[in-house]
Amino acid sequence: MSERVFTSAIxxxxxxxxxxxxxxxxxxxxxxxxxxxxxxxxxxxxxSGRSGGIAAILLSTLLILAVALxxxxxxxxxxxxxxxxxxxxxxxxxxxxxxxxxxxxxxxxIVFGLFGNAFFSVYLGLGFSIVSGGLTLACMILPIFIxxxxxxLSAVSDDWRRNAAALGMxxxxxxxxxxxxxxxxxxxxxxxxxxxxxxxxxxxxxxxSGYVDRMPxxxxxSGRALAVHIYDLSMNVTGGDQAAYxxxxxxxxxxxxxxxxxWALSERWLARKVTFS
Amino acid sequence: MNNFRVTDRWLAPALGVAAAGSxxxxxxxxxxxxxxxxxxxxxxxxLGFVLDASWYPLEGxxxxxxxxxxxxxAALGALLLAAPLGIISAIFLNFLAPPAVARSYRxxxxxxxxxxxxVFGLWGLTVLVPxxxxxxxxxxxxxxxxxILALMILPTxxxxxxxxxxxxxxxxQQGAAALGLTRQGMILRxxxxxxRGGITNGILxxxxxALGETMAVLMVAGNVVQYPLGLLQPVRVLTANIALEMAxxxxxxxxxxxxxxxxxxxxxxxxxxxxxxxxxxxxYV
Numbered sequence: 336m337s338e339r340v341f342t343s344a345i346x347x348x349x350x351x352x353x354x355x356x357x358x359x360x361x362x363x364x365x366x367x368x369x370x371x372x373x374x375x376x377x378x379x380x381x382x383s384g385r386s387g388g389i390a391a392i393l394l395s396t397l398l399i400l401a402v403a404l405x406x407x408x409x410x411x412x413x414x415x416x417x418x419x420x421x422x423x424x425x426x427x428x429x430x431x432x433x434x435x436x437x438x439x440x441x442x443x444x445i446v447f448g449l450f451g452n453a454f455f456s457v458y459l460g461l462g463f464s465i466v467s468g469g470l471t472l473a474c475m476i477l478p479i480f481i482x483x484x485x486x487x488l489s490a491v492s493d494d495w496r497r498n499a500a501a502l503g504m505x506x507x508x509x510x511x512x513x514x515x516x517x518x519x520x521x522x523x524x525x526x527x528x529x530x531x532x533x534x535x536x537x538x539x540x541x542x543x544s545g546y547v548d549r550m551p552x553x554x555x556x557s558g559r560a561l562a563v564h565i566y567d568l569s570m571n572v573t574g575g576d577q578a579a580y581x582x583x584x585x586x587x588x589x590x591x592x593x594x595x596x597x598w599a600l601s602e603r604w605l606a607r608k609v610t611f612s
Numbered sequence: 613m614n615n616f617r618v619t620d621r622w623l624a625p626a627l628g629v630a631a632a633g634s635x636x637x638x639x640x641x642x643x644x645x646x647x648x649x650x651x652x653x654x655x656x657x658x659l660g661f662v663l664d665a666s667w668y669p670l671e672g673x674x675x676x677x678x679x680x681x682x683x684x685x686a687a688l689g690a691l692l693l694a695a696p697l698g699i700i701s702a703i704f705l706n707f708l709a710p711p712a713v714a715r716s717y718r719x720x721x722x723x724x725x726x727x728x729x730x731v732f733g734l735w736g737l738t739v740l741v742p743x744x745x746x747x748x749x750x751x752x753x754x755x756x757x758x759x760i761l762a763l764m765i766l767p768t769x770x771x772x773x774x775x776x777x778x779x780x781x782x783x784x785q786q787g788a789a790a791l792g793l794t795r796q797g798m799i800l801r802x803x804x805x806x807x808r809g810g811i812t813n814g815i816l817x818x819x820x821x822a823l824g825e826t827m828a829v830l831m832v833a834g835n836v837v838q839y840p841l842g843l844l845q846p847v848r849v850l851t852a853n854i855a856l857e858m859a860x861x862x863x864x865x866x867x868x869x870x871x872x873x874x875x876x877x878x879x880x881x882x883x884x885x886x887x888x889x890x891x892x893x894x895x896y897v
Contacts, residue, residue, distance in 0.1 A: 341796040345708050348700030349717065352770075355763060356720055359727075359735055413630035421624050432635035439638045441817075441884045442877055443824025445851045449873045450641045452858065453648045474637050481634060507619035535728030538826040538851070542858050562730045566827060569734045576738055583731045594726045 367584025370577040376585070380548040383572045384564065389582055391550040395465060395558025396534070398551060399544055402469025403476060403533050404526070411477050412522065415484035416510060433482075440478035444538040447475050451543035463557040468544025475539060476529030483528060487521020488514060520600045527597035531590050537562040561586050645877065648870035657864060661871065667837045669857065674868040676875070678839045682847035683876075685754060685840040686829060687822035690761030695815050697762075698769025702811075703799055705770070706777045725767035733831030736760040741832055748844045752834030755843040760828045765818035772817070776810020777803055809891050816887035820880045826851040850876055 374388060381387030414432070422429035451471030461467045491514055499509040515522070537560070545557035546567065559567070565582050568575035652658055657674055664675030701721070705714050736756055745751025780803050788798040804811070834846020835856060848856075854869050861869050 338794050338796050341800075342708065345700055345704050348697055349704040349709070352697055352701055352766065353717070353720065356724055358739075359732075359763070360723075362735060362739055363731065410630055410634060413627045414634040417624075417627035417631035421627055429631075432631050435635040435638045438881055438884065439641070441820060441824075441880055442638075442641060443826070443851060443880055445824070445826040445854050446641070446645070446873045446877050449648070449854065449858070449870055450644050453644045453870070454640065458644070474641070477634055477637065505616040505620045507623050508616040510623075511616070531726065535726075535730075537728070537730045538855055541855060562728055562827075565730045565734055566831070569737055570831060579734055580738075583734055586728060587726075587731060590726050590728065591723065594722075598722075 363580065363584055363587065366577070366580040368581075370581035371584055375578075375581055379550065380564075383575070384548065384568045384578050385572060385574050386578075389561065389564065389578075389585070391548060392559050392561055392564045392582075393585075395544070395551050396561045398465045398554065398558060399468045399472065399540070399560055400530060400533055402466055402554065403472035404530070406470055406473035407477050407480055407529065408526065410473075411480040411525075412484060412515075414477075415481045415488060415522075416514075418481070418485050419488040420506075420510065420514065436478040436481055439474075440482075444475065444536055447471055447539040448542050450474070451539060456543055462555065463543065463545035463547075464555045465544055465551060465558045466554045468540045468558070468560065469554075471539050471543045472533040472536060475536065476533050479532065480525045480529045483525025484518065484522045487518035487525070490521070491517045520603045524597045524601040527593050527600065531593045531597065534586070534590055534593065535562060536560075537566050541566075561589075642874075642877070645870050645874040649867045649874060651864060651867040652871055657868065658871075661868075661875075667853070669861070669865040669868065672864060674864075674871075676850070676872055678837055679848055679850045679853055679872075680875075682754070682833075682838075682840045683823055683849040683851070686757045686761060686833070686847070686849055687819055689754070689758035689843075690765055690822045691815060691819050693758060693762035694766045694769050694818065698766055698814075698818075699773050699804075699811065701766070701770040702773035702777050705774045707795065707799060721767045721770050724763070725771070729764060729825060729828040730831075732760050732764050733828040736828065736832035744844070750834060750846060752832055752846050753844045754833065754840050754847045757829045757833040757847070757849070758843075760832050761822045761825060764825065764828060765822050768818045768821065769814050772814025773807070773811045776807040776814070779810065780806045813887045813891035816883050816890060820883035820887070823883070824851065824876065824880050826855050830855055 376388060376393065377390050378388035379390055380392065418429055418432065448471070451467055451474070455461050455467040455470050456463060461470075495513055495517070496509065499513055504512070540560050540563050544560060544563075546559055546563065547557035548559045548564070549556075551558040561582055565579050565586065568579035568582065652674075657672070660672075660674050661676045664673040666673065666675045666678055701717070705717060709717055736759070737752075740759060741751040741753075741756050743751075744753060744756055784802055784806055785798060788802040793801070829849050830852035833849060833852060835848040835852055836846040837848045837853075838845065840847045850872050854873055857865070858869055
């Protein structure tokens with residue numbers, strides 16, 4: 336194999352990947368934009384989604400995310416602080432928690448769906464509801480949130496901790512006034528990575544937050560997430576493809592927005608880390 | 613200030629409890645899978661997972677092997693497609709692409725990584741499946757599942773391979789150049805062998821992701837319970853089976869679904885463990 340053949344093969348491979356990507360993205364934008372409009376975003380779902388819009392579904396999605404964040408932020412932040420500030424780096428319990436989180440991060444989403452159904456919906460009696468779905472997602476996004484926040488907190492130079500201790504600050508106030516503000520961009524980035532994953536999630540939500548496409552009136556109502564809506568439209572509703580593509584475009588724009596935010600925040604954090612050392 | 617002093621006293625235990633709580637979620641998940649599958653433990657049904665001919669839940673037959681085989685075939689096929697393309701993409705990013713091209717290629721891969729699985733499924737269902745059907749009906753098939761999964765895991769393979777290659781020490785490459793190796797020789801005989809730990813790690817993690825993927829496969833694979841004997845035949849994978857039947861499953865049927873979820877989790881954990889081991893044995897020849 337000559338050098339020229341090798342080089343062409345690599346360029347060809349990259350070309351194939353790019354072609355598939357453009358094909359996929361082109362279809363999504365083309366077919367999605369055809370059906371997308373402001374009234375699609377703001378009107379109720381009619382006729383199982385064939386006509387009407389996705390207002391109730393957007394609201395359900397946001398409520399599910401809000402519940403997930405409300406549960407995951409305090410628990411995750413406290414865990415991350417405990418892992419970095421209150422245990423030694425080689426502490427066996429700390430390692431056990433870290434390993435458990437890493438394994439949890441790899442558990443397939445459908446298994447989270449099974450767990451959420453058995454635990455939140457049935458065992459705790461929350462039923463098919465926005466709360467069940469949100470709490471299930473909270474379990475899913477905790478690992479990535481904790482591990483990113485942990486990395487952010489560990490990146491704060493130990494000089495800051497020593498200086499604060501020398502000034503006689505209590506540990507709680509060091510945490511509140513020095514460590515958390517300094518690590519804030521990393522924590523926010525971890526959070527947004529989690530939110531991005533949660534927004535894309537379908538399998539964990541089908542049996543926890545359910546299918547109902549009406550406007551939710553309480554957190555104990557069932558609410559259909561955007562991803563579940565796309566699934567239902569394309570698999571169970573004949574003639575729902577147009578609305579499915581439009582919903583998919585909305586979902587992707589939402590996720591690109593979130594991921595760009597996460598990326599920008601972690602860039603800012605990386606830039607700030609340099610000034611500490 | 614004084615408030616914070618009081619806070620100090622209960623802060624450490626409170627944080628410890630929170631961390632323990634987060635650590636215990638995994639055990640809670642496993643415990644509930646075991647608990648819900650409990651009605652089957654000890655009955656003949658456990659043997660039936662392996663011995664029953666196939667999955668006939670209404671007759672109490674829960675043979676999982678056809679679906680296990682389908683899951684493995686789909687994941688393996690996806691890896692066979694995605695691994696070469698991913699490694700080629702990584703070489704492209706690190707050695708061949710001009711900086712501006714590399715930046716946009718990287719952005720494209722990152723964007724691909726962010727696309728939700730249900731959107732891949734939608735595209736597969738409305739574009740890829742009809743295309744295959746025109747050639748060989750019914751279209752919804754093992755092949756479609758492999759291709760969609762390959763697209764989904766390609767970003768992971770690419771990005772992990774690219775960082776493994778970037779981590780190969782510069783002096784190895786300089787040494788290879790000094791010995792008069794061509795760029796091709798250096799990449800194939802020095803860089804890739806030196807980066808194999810990280811590359812294997814990425815491939816195993818992608819395999820775990822492909823095995824655990826539900827929606828995309830469910831939407832394109834046709835979902836007929838049978839052994840995967842041909843690329844163009846419809847198959848049903850374990851994850852899709854759970855998603856399809858949970859809605860109406862009761863008693864033993866529901867328990868069997870939870871048992872299949874447990875099996876899936878254990879296989880994925882095994883793959884993750886292998887991936888960590890592969891990454892640990894990094895030795896620069």
